[in-house]
Amino acid sequence: MRADIIIKNGRCMTMKDKEIKDWVAIEKNRIIAVGSGSEYESVVGNETVVFDANGNTVLPGFIDSHFHVVQTALDSVSLDLSDAKSHEEMGEKIREASKFIMGNYIRGIRISEGQFKEKKYPGRVLIDKYCNDVPVVLNSLEYQVSMLNTCAMLYFKIPFTAEGIDMDEKQMPTGIFRKQANAILRTNILKNISETTRKVAISETMSTLLMNGITTINAMEGGFMYCDKDAEFVFEQGSEFPIDMVLFYQTMDIEKIKAMGLNRIGGCLYIDGTFGARTAALSFEYADCPGTMGSLRLTQQELNDFVIQCYKNNLQLALYTIGDRAIESALNAHENALYQTGITGLRHRLEHAELINDKQIERVKELNIILSMQPSYETYWGGMGKMYEQRLGDNYKRTNPFKKLIDKGVVICGGSDSDVTEPRPLLGIHSALNHPVAEHRVDIYEALKMFTCNGAYGIFEENIKGTLEVGKLADIVILDQDILSAPLAQIDNIKVSLTIKSGEVLFNRFG
């Protein structure tokens, strides 16, 4: 037995029973041996490539359990306008971008009204001043508003009879679209994105993912605010990319899922909305908008009916829940379905579950539900003065209670929710260790589990992924430090030196 690749001198965290070994040997796409000391020499052959980890951490390849891959890819070829302070500044960026246009239109993203000194969204006449010969489509931060220039108004199919078209005093469209009109327009535009554009954009994103040590993603695709074509693309062509994409189709169409032969359904299958837009369903009023508590998108009966169908069809179900009222509703539906069908073992998941309360933690454990959470939200929004506190007041102290969940024995899978936050597992790990609320912080081993073995468990792949064990797929990362001895506050600075996916070295900083 000769290895193709050996990683030696490592702090190889196998993620199995907290064992740490010195080396890992790979043949073809599998791990063939793991050990300590110099035992590896017996499998070194003439052709064996040896990587010296220099005492740094070696881990199973990271699994990002919540990832909008097509959106992330399209964003990477879009113009980020979030730092423009005025319409003029924004316009100049668009003018510049129009000189190097990729694809058939300019897509500007991450705009909010408040960022401009004008305190309003730009209309088509304004955008025309900077670019009138190429279609320009600008999107607000959460995609609730679209802004088009005149060229784009004539280029895309515009839902002229729908509600939500902003009109000027002459009853002409200003190019700003909200509500129904925005939703239809967005679908029209996304539908028009060609397979080639998707493919090129995703291919370009792959290197970023590999650089961050990601070897598997749970691709949350399709459905509203996204596009079914994204899901179909991942379904048909996902295997052509170097990283494994496990498709979560965000639809309620069980028949379609069955016809496609998928054994899971959901992802961002909205039970409520977001804290940002104050649409997440809370059991209390929003601190910065008294009288508002968010709302549920399905009645309990509707949700119960759907969840039962998922159980009966043996589908793993992932529901999007953010507020405690949404989590409650989802748990009610799961309990109901369990009692009615008696079917277990499907590893259902709640995505996000940011505001889960103590009672719900107990119920989640009893129902064996997996939580798919995004620790980096805490870095972006958690703690004093940030978005969670603005929206939730003192209740910000309750968000993402990782420690409590783990103490109760709940399995947490970690994800980035990219494109919402950066696709960087080490940022997620850092955030879980450095939660702004001290009592919710977890230890390093638990944080790593979220992005390795727990991630594998969340998609029924624990037999082939998630640990460094003989027989498993050779999905491995080497870090540039020993994560166990790095200061907790600086985990964020650790980088990935090498990423191996199924035995292939796909990212290598060693040179």
Next chain:
Amino acid sequence: MLNLSFLGKSKIEYDGKEIEDKLGNKAIALVCLLVLNERRYLSREKIIGYLWPDSNTDAAKYNLRYNLWLIKKNILEDKKNNSFIKVDTECCSINSKYEFNCDIINIMKFKPSCQDSVEGILKLKRLFRGDLLEGCYFNKCDEFNNLIIYERINFEQHKVKILQRLVEVYENDNRYEDCIDVLNEILEIEPYDEKIALKLMDIYQKSGKRAVAINYYNEFSYNLSCSLGIHPSNELRNKYNEIKMSVADCDETKSGEDYIVKTTDNSDINIISYCIKNVEYFWMSDVIGKIVNIGLDDYIKQLNQKQLMDLAYIQSEILRFCNEDISSVDYKTEVIGVRIINSFVKLLEAVCNERSMIITILNKSDMDGISSNVVDYLKRIQIEGLRIIEE
């Protein structure tokens, strides 16, 4: 013969040959501009303002002359020596005497009327190949671009109107499958339009597609809530409940072709009825209305004219069975209640004499006082074949 088609990628056909390439985009835009202003003379100045706003005066004038010449060269005079475009030193316009076909003119002429035939409307519908002047954008021609946007709004509205008319005509002919196709076409344009969704549910129900209706509602309601964060209107929700309940009432083992209300054989008649608080007689009126709507004419006709008039007092749908003008009847208000109730019971008896009927009351707690007493009375007298279920 000249055929102009501007909805979708422009097509100009003259004597059976496509001549778009010979004309070029600006000449096509010019023809379209003149057609849109069909009944007016457009001054040369105005046309230049639309199509050559950034050229200097001489160049713009030359461009206009050249394009008019190009049109004249490719679209010849007709047999009566009329030229397609009338030109003088000041203005230009389409010659109304010239014989030609144009999609947008045909569509602009359309006004829904009772004479509409399916063929006629389908012909109009086929004219919508796409957006007005699809694929055209003239950089810097702001006014012209605005005009196209404005007209695209108009034509989109026309299209929806035409499709809605088609739905009506199909429905009148009981062509439900075709109705459903057209409604889906409208929903492609306006996927969140609740009125259209309600209509579609209604047609599904009428054509016995209960399962499809329920699936459709679930999908519609979820999409509405995900994309817009809103729930369906009460009207739509009630429709859904009505359809869902009727499924529960029927024997589920039967094939999907069961109708909610059986009128063709002797099985149970199911009626789902609603209540409104404090509106006297409302529930009774609702039941009568539904008996009329499901076409139980034979039973209704068993009532005499006086009884029918009594019922017409609370449900105007009955009027079509009445020979007299209701306003001519001299009602004594103190006894009308008794007469209405008696006639109502007679109607139920007439139906139940030959068929079994299940009346489901959806929101009993909201039932008006008189109806509520009538329900109690009905329970006491126990008409054979009548079952009343309260939800």
